[in-house]
Amino acid sequence: MKLIMLLSSLYFSLPLFASCCICQTDNEIESEIPFYELGCQMWLTGKFCSFEKMVDFDEDLNDVLPKDCDDKKVKIGYVGHWSSSWRSERFIESRIMPLIEERKMSVEIDNTACSATSDTTKLQEFILSLNIPFEQYLMFKGNQVTSTGLWRRATPWKENFYSIADSRSQDPQFPKCSEFEDRTCSAEFQKNESAKCSDDDSGDIRSLQCCFTEYEFERSEQRPGPRRPGRRERVTVETTGYAWVDEARCLPAEDYEGYGLTDNIVRGFRD
Known part of the structure; x- marks a missing residue:
């Protein structure tokens, strides 16, 4: 006691x-x-x-x-x-x-x-x-x-x-760039805004912009097909939308209207 x-x-x-x-x-x-x-x-x-x-x-x-x-x-x-x-x-x-x-x-x-x-x-x-x-x-x-x-x-x-x-x-x-790079930002109120981050490898200060771009992200997806059906796994998805990226990767959104509605799984569902 x-x-x-x-x-x-x-x-x-x-x-x-x-x-x-x-x-x-x-x-x-x-x-x-x-x-x-x-x-x-x-x-x-x-x-x-x-x-x-x-x-x-x-x-x-x-x-x-x-x-x-x-x-x-x-x-x-x-x-x-x-x-x-x-x-x-x-x-x-x-x-x-x-x-x-x-x-x-x-x-x-x-x-x-x-x-x-x-x-x-x-x-x-x-x-x-x-x-x-x-x-x-x-x-x-x-x-x-x-x-x-x-x-x-x-x-x-x-x-x-x-x-x-x-x-x-x-x-x-400044935060590590990996914390924000290729992460979704808000097209409604952050479009074209820029912020600084520290490069994970060199430590150099970089600028990321919230803009329309092609980028990859991970999400949980249900496995299709006969092998382990229904099992949820992490997959990498390629899509378009607004994300934090280097300015050089920004695309004109009007040229890609509707393109981002269909995501393309580029990595995942490995046996």
Whole structure:
């Protein structure tokens, strides 16, 4: 029994619970606020912070965060609309730096809205210019282009093309290209948008565009024919549609109208 109590006390004293968590909701479109609040509830789930609260974007974070959060790591989520990395810079300057300078907090920001890191390199340079003390840090994660934020779970696309600016690094951080390349994007709201990624082999920064193209993807398919009928297997499918690819692979969509309705299985159903 004593062992169980000891392990329990150690578990609840782990750094996992040493963070304070705030989720901000946009307030510009009143009819959408309930959806933002739902998104914040989703964001806060599983954070296991010592302090958790959902707040309106205009609330003063300095007033919201209790004194117990001083000298700790603060995680700040945001659900709503955004516009650019320029707005992210202004937010950091006016709302976040007082927490870092006056209350000695380290801050991790997870902005789930559109285009919060539209120019990640410039945002990285801005954060480095703030000269945040070595023992503290500021990390800002956002989407480079239009996104669906937390609603990605309800869509078939790979649309949250994120990037990170961090005071602990000299360079911005981009996702591996394999995470997005040849993955479906949204023709409705991401068409012709571009985002940066890091080449898996060389580490070079590349740009991928959401455009109409020929690409391959994997899916589960039911095996036809007499051999193992009905068994589901992974197959590679060749199709056309909107996906994240190098600009050189973009095709004029009007020339391929209707072509992508029939997928061609190019690899799979091996004995």
